[in-house]
Amino acid sequence: MPDDHWTPPPVLLAVDLVILTLRESVLHILLVERGIEPFLGALALPGGFLATDTEDILAAAHRELREEADLDAAGLHLEQLGAYGAPERDPRGRVVSVAYLAIAPGLPEPVAGTDAARAAWTPVPEVLTHRVRLAFDHEQIFNDGLERARAKLEHTALATAFCTPAFTITQLRTVYEAVWGVQLDPRNFHRKVHAVEDFIVALDAERRDGPGRPARLFTAGSRSSLFPPLVRPTPTATSEVLP
Amino acid sequence: MPDDHWTPPPVLLAVDLVILTLRESVLHILLVERGIEPFLGALALPGGFLATDTEDILAAAHRELREEADLDAAGLHLEQLGAYGAPERDPRGRVVSVAYLAIAPGLPEPVAGTDAARAAWTPVPEVLTHRVRLAFDHEQIFNDGLERARAKLEHTALATAFCTPAFTITQLRTVYEAVWGVQLDPRNFHRKVHAVEDFIVALDAERRDGPGRPARLFTAGSRSSLFPPLVRPTPTATSEVLP
DNA sequence: TCAAAAGTGTTGTAACTACACCCATGA
DNA sequence: TCATGGGTGTAGTTACAACACTTTTGA
Numbered sequence: 001m002p003d004d005h006w007t008p009p010p011v012l013l014a015v016d017l018v019i020l021t022l023r024e025s026v027l028h029i030l031l032v033e034r035g036i037e038p039f040l041g042a043l044a045l046p047g048g049f050l051a052t053d054t055e056d057i058l059a060a061a062h063r064e065l066r067e068e069a070d071l072d073a074a075g076l077h078l079e080q081l082g083a084y085g086a087p088e089r090d091p092r093g094r095v096v097s098v099a100y101l102a103i104a105p106g107l108p109e110p111v112a113g114t115d116a117a118r119a120a121w122t123p124v125p126e127v128l129t130h131r132v133r134l135a136f137d138h139e140q141i142f143n144d145g146l147e148r149a150r151a152k153l154e155h156t157a158l159a160t161a162f163c164t165p166a167f168t169i170t171q172l173r174t175v176y177e178a179v180w181g182v183q184l185d186p187r188n189f190h191r192k193v194h195a196v197e198d199f200i201v202a203l204d205a206e207r208r209d210g211p212g213r214p215a216r217l218f219t220a221g222s223r224s225s226l227f228p229p230l231v232r233p234t235p236t237a238t239s240e241v242l243p
Numbered sequence: 244m245p246d247d248h249w250t251p252p253p254v255l256l257a258v259d260l261v262i263l264t265l266r267e268s269v270l271h272i273l274l275v276e277r278g279i280e281p282f283l284g285a286l287a288l289p290g291g292f293l294a295t296d297t298e299d300i301l302a303a304a305h306r307e308l309r310e311e312a313d314l315d316a317a318g319l320h321l322e323q324l325g326a327y328g329a330p331e332r333d334p335r336g337r338v339v340s341v342a343y344l345a346i347a348p349g350l351p352e353p354v355a356g357t358d359a360a361r362a363a364w365t366p367v368p369e370v371l372t373h374r375v376r377l378a379f380d381h382e383q384i385f386n387d388g389l390e391r392a393r394a395k396l397e398h399t400a401l402a403t404a405f406c407t408p409a410f411t412i413t414q415l416r417t418v419y420e421a422v423w424g425v426q427l428d429p430r431n432f433h434r435k436v437h438a439v440e441d442f443i444v445a446l447d448a449e450r451r452d453g454p455g456r457p458a459r460l461f462t463a464g465s466r467s468s469l470f471p472p473l474v475r476p477t478p479t480a481t482s483e484v485l486p
Numbered sequence: 487t488c489a490a491a492a493g494t495g496t497t498g499t500a501a502c503t504a505c506a507c508c509c510a511t512g513a
Numbered sequence: 514t515c516a517t518g519g520g521t522g523t524a525g526t527t528a529c530a531a532c533a534c535t536t537t538t539g540a
Contacts, residue, residue: 008292010253013328013339049251053337057328083326083341085256085300094296096256096339098326170519188503190520195501212518213510227477228501234470413491431530433493438528455491456537471528 011085014097015060016047016138018081018145019069020179021104021121022162027178028121029142030069031134035118038091039135045142046119047097061100069104069119077103077161081144089137097136101145103161150179155229157199160220168207168215169193172200180232192230198223254328257340258303259290259381261324261388262312263422264347264364265405270421271364272385273312274377278361281334282378288385289362290340304343312347312362320346320404324387332380340379344388346404392422398472400442403463411450411458412436415443423475435473441466 019030031043046068050060061078065071078100085096107121126132127142134142152158153176160167162175173189176182193199198221208214262273274286289311293303304321308314321343328339350364369375370385377385395401396419403410405418416432419425436442441464451457 008255008257008294009296011256011293012251013254014251050254051251053252054330056330057326057339080325082323083300085341087297087299096300096341098328098339168519185504186518187505187520192502208511210518211512211516213520215519231502233503411492428530428532429491430493430532435529451538453491454489454539456493458492474529476530 009094011094011096013050013057014047014090014095015050015057015064016045016084016097016099016141017061017064017068017102018045018099018142019065019071019102019104020124020145020149020162022106022175022178023121025174025178027124029124029127030119031122031132032068033118033120034135042135043122043132044135045099045138057098058100061098061102065102071102071104077101077158079148081141081148084137084141086137097141099141099145101148103149103158105162105164146179150232153179154231155226157220157224157226160200163220165219166203166205166207166217167219168217169200170215172218176230182233184233189230192228195228196223196226197221199226252337254337254339256293256300257290257333257338258293258300258307259288259327259340259342259384260304260307260311260345261288261342261385262308262314262345262347263367263388263392263405265349265418265421266364268417268421270367272367272370273362274365274375275311276361276363277378285378286365286375287378288342288381300341301343304341304345308345314345314347320344320401322391324384324391327380327384329380340384342384342388344391346392346401348405348407389422393475396422397474398469400463400467400469403443406463408462409446409448409450409460410462411460412443413458415461419473425476427476432473435471438471439466439469440464442469 021028030046032046034040034042034044048064062073081099081101083096083098159172159175163171169190173184177184200218201221203217203219205217206214207217264271275289277283277285277287291307305316324342324344326339326341402415402418406414412433416427420427443461444464446460446462448460449457450460
């Protein structure tokens with residue numbers, strides 16, 4: 001603790017968001033094109049500074065989610081990733097950023113909210129293969145967020161946050177495949193999901209699009225931690241991992 | 244992002260530490276008695292404010308570890324838990340704290356460093372049963388830190404951070420039992436630990452104290468992630484969990 | 487020779503992978 | 514009746530808990 005005559009140096013607090021969703025079976029992240037220096041024109045995670053002296057950090061994340069992505073808080077997963085505070089991470093001065101991971105159900109079109117005109121869903125493989133470069137230390141934050149999402153799919157019901165209220169088991173499997181970047185056996189997946197009580201509950205409805213047997217519709221159950229867990233396949237030398 | 248004429252509100256940045264160690268087979272946490280208001284006289288996590296404008300947050304954690312606990316950075320585990328920034332968490336004003344989890348090998352006596360005169364190792368069960376109350380939101384941070392440590396024992400070699408450079412398998416098992424608060428079968432534990440390649444490597448030495456067959460000494464190997472993992476026993480209705 | 491602690495073998499079970507197979511629908 | 518996708522059955526394998534058993538020491 002400091003002594004009475006010394007005042008600690010103040011810092012500016014920002015919030016940055018890793019917002020993930022599924023679009024046409026591909027994992028996407030919401031990125032914005034920066035309109036001001038530094039990194040003018042570069043892509044970055046949506047985010048911003050704390051609005052007032054008394055704003056809660058989680059509330060700030062919710063606000064940015066609304067302002068920059070036009071996404072409502074209701075029914076959307078939001079959790080903290082951590083604080084990023086290297087002294088030189090922002091050339092404007094000492095800015096510490098608290099990063100959040102948000103998961104949204106698949107949205108039909110790129111959002112067009114107030115500040116969100118420049119916001120665009122970007123395929124995650126584009127970022128992973130460095131075809132897209134991010135401003136600041138946002139690539140680090142993105143990597144941490146993606147790894148958090150991948151890990152939490154194993155032990156929690158996070159996958160349902162990617163889905164609309166009613167979904168088929170195949171849609172749920174597509175979530176796992178897109179986030180993990182692997183192929184899963186549909187038949188074993190079907191049973192594993194059913195083996196966890198209250199992970200998904202059957203609705204009294206079916207979905208019939210194209211040909212093939214109609215699929216039962218489900219909704220997220222009350223269970224939040226999965227047992228037995230759905231473990232990621234261990235990458236072997238022979239197995240192929242999608243980018 | 245803010246417009247050019249508006250300045251975001253500054254906050255004060257603190258660092259708080261959850262420092263865990265094992266003392267006589269019981270998990271302990273380092274707590275300090277507060278010497279100033281608020282919460283004067285109450286127990287709290289060691290920590291303090293950022294020292295300078297340009298100090299890295301992780302460096303600040305290392306500095307507090309040295310100042311408040313007289314612990315050297317070398318060979319000690321330190322990882323970030325997250326940011327705690329509720330507006331009313333500190334009555335003095337807007338203080339955002341970045342919490343860290345530190346794991347230290349068992350130390351013979353309560354540390355007596357510069358600021359650490361009032362620091363004391365406190366048994367974790369005392370805190371869990373609310374016989375010890377913590378200042379600010381430090382109980383929340385403590386719970387998050389403990390859960391992080393418990394979870395990481397399963398999948399990483401974190402347990403070796405609790406041990407001196409040379410340790411027996413029984414000592415390693417004691418770490419798991421103390422942190423998880425369960426009893427483990429010594430024979431199955433022995434094999435599971437050996438099944439993970441490079442988790443522990445045998446030294447050419449034995450330890451012989453009291454009666455009984457001398458135990459082989461080991462040291463931490465190069466492996467950091469454990470496969471197969473050492474999974475916590477699922478608490479059942481009949482099983483007893485130590486406080 | 488006994489107690490204590492280290493370490494090994496064995497057995498039944500749970501959960502998994504891989505794949506053969508059956509079911510229900512639209513064209 | 515065929516292609517397409519949904520869903521079930523089964524066999525071999527891995528990891529595991531439980532516990533009987535052997536080994537090596539100090540007193």
